[in-house]
Amino acid sequence: MAVNLKELSKMPQRFCGGHRLCSGCGASIIVRQLLLGTQDPVVVVCATGCLEVATTIYPYTAWEVPFMHNAFENSASTISGIETAYRALKKKGKIKKNIKFLALGGDGGTYDIGFQALSGALERGHNFVYACYDNSAYMNTGIQRSGATPTGASTTTAPAGKASYGKPQRRKDLTAICAAHNIPYVAQASISHWKDLIEKSQKAFAVEGPAFINILSMCHRGWRFPQADTVKIAKLSVETCFWPIYEIENGEKLTINYKPKEKKPITEFLKAQGRFKHIFKPGNEEILKDIQAQVDHDWGLLLKKEECSK
Amino acid sequence: MYKDGKRRKGKMSKYIAIAGDQAAAEAMRQIEPDVVAAYPITPQTEIVMTFSQFVADGKVKTEMIPVESEHSAMSACVGSAAAGVRTMTATSANGLAFMWEIVYIAASTRLPIVMPVVNRALSAPINIHCDHSDTMGARDSGWLQIYSENAQEAYENIILAVKIAENENILLPIMVCQDGFITSHAVEKVEIFDDKKVKDFIGEYKPRQPLLDVDNPVTYGPLDLQDYYFEHKRQQSETIKNSLKVIPEVIAEFNKTFNRKCDLVEEYKLNDAEIAIVVLSSTAGTVKVAVDKLRERGIKAGLLMPRFFRPFPAARIVRSLRGKKAVCVLDRAESFSGHGGPLFNETRSAMYNQEDAPIIKNGIYGLGGRDIFVEDIERVFVDLINIAKTGKVKSLVDYIGVRQ
Numbered sequence: 001m002a003v004n005l006k007e008l009s010k011m012p013q014r015f016c017g018g019h020r021l022c023s024g025c026g027a028s029i030i031v032r033q034l035l036l037g038t039q040d041p042v043v044v045v046c047a048t049g050c051l052e053v054a055t056t057i058y059p060y061t062a063w064e065v066p067f068m069h070n071a072f073e074n075s076a077s078t079i080s081g082i083e084t085a086y087r088a089l090k091k092k093g094k095i096k097k098n099i100k101f102l103a104l105g106g107d108g109g110t111y112d113i114g115f116q117a118l119s120g121a122l123e124r125g126h127n128f129v130y131a132c133y134d135n136s137a138y139m140n141t142g143i144q145r146s147g148a149t150p151t152g153a154s155t156t157t158a159p160a161g162k163a164s165y166g167k168p169q170r171r172k173d174l175t176a177i178c179a180a181h182n183i184p185y186v187a188q189a190s191i192s193h194w195k196d197l198i199e200k201s202q203k204a205f206a207v208e209g210p211a212f213i214n215i216l217s218m219c220h221r222g223w224r225f226p227q228a229d230t231v232k233i234a235k236l237s238v239e240t241c242f243w244p245i246y247e248i249e250n251g252e253k254l255t256i257n258y259k260p261k262e263k264k265p266i267t268e269f270l271k272a273q274g275r276f277k278h279i280f281k282p283g284n285e286e287i288l289k290d291i292q293a294q295v296d297h298d299w300g301l302l303l304k305k306e307e308c309s310k
Numbered sequence: 311m312y313k314d315g316k317r318r319k320g321k322m323s324k325y326i327a328i329a330g331d332q333a334a335a336e337a338m339r340q341i342e343p344d345v346v347a348a349y350p351i352t353p354q355t356e357i358v359m360t361f362s363q364f365v366a367d368g369k370v371k372t373e374m375i376p377v378e379s380e381h382s383a384m385s386a387c388v389g390s391a392a393a394g395v396r397t398m399t400a401t402s403a404n405g406l407a408f409m410w411e412i413v414y415i416a417a418s419t420r421l422p423i424v425m426p427v428v429n430r431a432l433s434a435p436i437n438i439h440c441d442h443s444d445t446m447g448a449r450d451s452g453w454l455q456i457y458s459e460n461a462q463e464a465y466e467n468i469i470l471a472v473k474i475a476e477n478e479n480i481l482l483p484i485m486v487c488q489d490g491f492i493t494s495h496a497v498e499k500v501e502i503f504d505d506k507k508v509k510d511f512i513g514e515y516k517p518r519q520p521l522l523d524v525d526n527p528v529t530y531g532p533l534d535l536q537d538y539y540f541e542h543k544r545q546q547s548e549t550i551k552n553s554l555k556v557i558p559e560v561i562a563e564f565n566k567t568f569n570r571k572c573d574l575v576e577e578y579k580l581n582d583a584e585i586a587i588v589v590l591s592s593t594a595g596t597v598k599v600a601v602d603k604l605r606e607r608g609i610k611a612g613l614l615m616p617r618f619f620r621p622f623p624a625a626r627i628v629r630s631l632r633g634k635k636a637v638c639v640l641d642r643a644e645s646f647s648g649h650g651g652p653l654f655n656e657t658r659s660a661m662y663n664q665e666d667a668p669i670i671k672n673g674i675y676g677l678g679g680r681d682i683f684v685e686d687i688e689r690v691f692v693d694l695i696n697i698a699k700t701g702k703v704k705s706l707v708d709y710i711g712v713r714q
Contacts, residue, residue: 041524045389056532066521068392069531071411074385080375081347081389081397086522088344088373088395099524117385120378 003198008036012064019062020054024227026217026234027051027106027133029191034102034131034213037201041065042100043086045079047109048072050140050219051133073113076121076130079103083126100205101128106217107148108138111174115147122181122210129204132174133217143222147172150242151291153275155222160278165287170294178212182251185211190245191218192234196257200247216243224274233272240269241299246306254309256302263299266292322504330461330493331356333500334400334426334486337468339364340508341424344395344515347375347386351405352438353490354428358400380405384412391421392530394520396472398423402490403430403444410448416483417452418546419530422475423483425453426468429591429642430490431678439679440490442590446643446652452546454484454553455620457590459576461498464488466572467617469503470564472512479556480549481518489592491679503568511567554621574623576615577630579605583612585694586631586668588657589640590616593675593682597640600687611691619653624660631661634668635698638690640710642676650674650707671703675710686710 014035021028027050035042043066046052052069055062070078079101089095103121105114110132118130137155138144145158149167154160158167179186184207189197197215204211216237220227237243239260246256267288270276279287328336334357338346348358364370375390377383383399391397401409406427416423427445431437445455456471458464464486471484488494519528534542554574561572578598580586587597594615604611614630616623631637639658641651649655654672661667673690676682690710697703 043393043521043524053533056529058532058534058538061529061532063529064527066524066527067529068389068521070385070388070415074382074412077377077382077385078389080377080382081345081386081391082393082521084345084347084373084375084386085390085393085395085397088371089522091371091373092344095522097524099522116378117382120382123378124375 003195003202008198011036011039014042014063014065016062016064018060020057021050022221022227024218024220024230025050026135026191026219026230029230030131030133030215030217031104033191033194033197034201036198038100038205040098040100040205042102043082044068045070045075045082045101045103047075047105047114048140049106049109051104051106053140072109074117075103075105075109075114077117079128080121080124080126083128103128103130105130105132106139107132107134107136108146110134111147111172119181122178122183122212125209127209129201129211129213131213131215133215135217135219135222136171137219137222139219139222148174151294152270152279152287154278155275165279165284166275175212175214178214179248179251183210183212184208184250185247187213187247188243188245189213189215190234190238190243191215192231192238193245193258196245203247222275224277225272229272233269236264236269236272239264240266241295242266242269244299244302246302252309254306256306266295322507323501325499325501327497328461328500329356329495329497330464330488331428331495332360333461333465334468334488335360335364336502337465338398339370340503340505341396341398341469341472341512342370342509343372343398345373345375345387345390345397346399347377347383347390347397348399349377349380349383349401349405351380351402353430353494354400354402354405354426356494357426357428380408381412384409384416387423388412388416388419388421391416391423392419392521394517394522396515398425400426400428402428403432406444406448407432413448413451413453415531418542420481421483422481424468424471424475425483425485426464427485427487428490428494429487437678438490440492440642441677441679442487442641442643443677445485445487446645448485449620449652452482452550453620454482454618456484456486456618457616458486458488458493459592459594459615461488461493461496461500464493465500465502466568466570469508469512470561470572473564474557474560476515477556477560478518480553482549482553487591492592507567511564550621554623557618557621572617574616574618575626575630576617578613578615580612580614580630582610584610584635585691585698586612586614586634586637587640587687587690588614588616588631588637588653590619590642590653593640593642596682596684597687600684600691603684603688604691609691609695616653622656622660627657627660628664631668632664633666636694637668637670638673638694639670640673640675640690644674644677654707669697669701669703671697672707673710674707680711682711
């Protein structure tokens with residue numbers, strides 16, 4: 001399943017331009033890369049969020065594939081219904097084609113409000129791919145904190161202030177939680193490593209049963225960086241090991257797909273974004289240290305997990 | 311009941327002793343939907359259990375989705391119905407409440423999902439017994455609602471509902487309600503139609519613009535803002551209005567096929583009645599007994615049981631109640647308006663400005679499964695006799711059978 005740029009360029013467009021996502025939004029790049037992962041027809045479900053509202057303003061749609069938005073928290077249960085209907089028709093011989101199913105949700109719709117529906121669908125073993133475009137806050141409603149918001153980020157519901165340095169808690173490790181469902185394929189990916197992301201999409205679509213891909217999605221509105229820097233920030237997230245890209249196959253084989261030769265300090269990732277500006281003020285040195293320690297700990301643990309699964 | 315009022319063994323039907331839940335499951339077995347997504351909740355659980363056994367025994371080819379919540383049950387149903395297959399679920403009370411958001415989405419997306427609902431009181435306090443607070447709360451969701459007096463009707467209404475829901479001029483989801491425990495868990499003699507006859511009646515499901523038609527991709531559930539939303543809602547209300555014309559046609563076909571005399575509303579000794587009770591579901595049976603007793607004493611009492619609450623058969627209700635002297639509408643649900651229950655308010659509103667409209671009052675009864683007896687109904691009729699004589703209503707809303 002090698003990714004061949006020439007071959008990919010021949011694939012039909014499934015998600016067209018003219019949608020109203022911000023320029024520099026990570027989500028549309030993620031969708032394009034994901035949809036290059038299969039030659040089969042795809043049915044897409046998307047949770048309420050930026051991606052949904054900006055691509056389906058009636059009477060327009062950016063989707064050239066069957067698309068459904070149901071609600072915020074039920075992308076996974078909605079696709080459960082569609083995929084089951086497909087199996088019912090397939091069994092009766094009423095559908096001949098092989099169809100793939102892709103559910104999308106932001107971090108709010110996946111880590112938080114849609115978590116139960118996701119867990120249920122993974123446990124039931126539907127044959128679908130769930131991809132989370134994690135922009136690490138409720139961006140569609142105006143940058144509110146979520147379970148994915150990293151420590152120290154200033155959001156509108158956990159803002160930095162005289163008595164606060166932003167979000168005090170750690171972010172939820174959703175990729176690990178999904179892996180704990182022992183499903184055939186779980187991965188973390190980044191748009192900066194597009195070849196890796198497309199390969200992961202190919203693997204996710206190819207397995208029988210549920211697959212989950214978590215993709216960090218840059219949001220210049222919420223993260224506060226120049227919109228031309230989207231891919232640069234994505235790259236920094238990987239180079240600092242804030243967002244390691246790895247995969248877990250069949251619930252056991254963990255592979256880290258990219259190990260930076262020299263791990264960059266987390267401050268390089270943080271400094272590039274206005275949401276962390278306040279923690280660089282004097283007096284917050286301990287917080288920066290804690291964040292670095294957290295990243296080091298998580299990266300170390302991931303390396304051990306990879307070693308263990310060999 | 312047959313047209314001539316007699317019961318007899320049909321060539322094709324069979325009679326079995328089953329409870330309302332099982333009767334609902336029997337209907338589902340015959341309908342054999344492509345997908346059922348459901349979650350257990352008392353007193354609906356028996357439907358899901360019985361149907362799951364049908365699947366396990368290979369009696370139906372339905373794909374079951376044993377979801378992790380009612381919210382996901384309705385979400386999966388919305389996905390499945392949009393995908394283009396016949397889809398069912400079932401629920402009760404808090405389960406319906408948990409589905410709420412998606413209940414509206416199912417109706418507004420015009421998906422013909424049929425859902426037996428076993429009526430049960432909403433929490434708090436938690437109570438597993440019958441009242442209509444669950445489905446009455448969903449009365450403005452855009453679903454059609456059919457209420458069943460007994461297990462037989464629960465069974466028939468589900469089959470009828472499939473045909474109505476999928477009618478190309480309707481395409482709306484339907485709740486088929488039966489009373490929790492009173493109907494769902496009481497064993498009755500139920501006439502089960504021939505399997506093939508049911509299958510022929512409902513026919514093959516032909517979806518419009520299914521999501522799985524990958525060669526003709528459609529977008530479901532787009533963002534619909536100020537410049538279109540209102541028009542879409544207007545279309546929805548027009549469909550509900552039109553359904554009052556379409557439903558009687560489907561009912562006529564149902565009656566012809568199964569030799570029934572089902573209607574939008576059921577009248578019992580109402581034609582010459584001077585006083586009447588309007589009530590939904592199983593209490594209609596209790597009222598019939600009271601009517602008979604009063605008739606023996608020469609009192610012209612009658613009953614009106616709306617089978618359909620959505621669409622609200624206002625014109626039929628007006629026709630049925632016009633010229634009566636006094637009417638009491640019995641609600642098994644509080645609306646907490648401080649001004650009576652939902653059936654009362656809609657009935658009274660329908661009668662407003664009508665010629666020969668009766669005096670109409672309200673009785674709220676049976677909340678949380680509190681029993682209602684024939685004697686309670688007789689007392690309501692005695693009150694109506696006095697109202698008819700004096701023209702005076704002492705209290706507009708009475709609470710029947712409660713300590714106060």
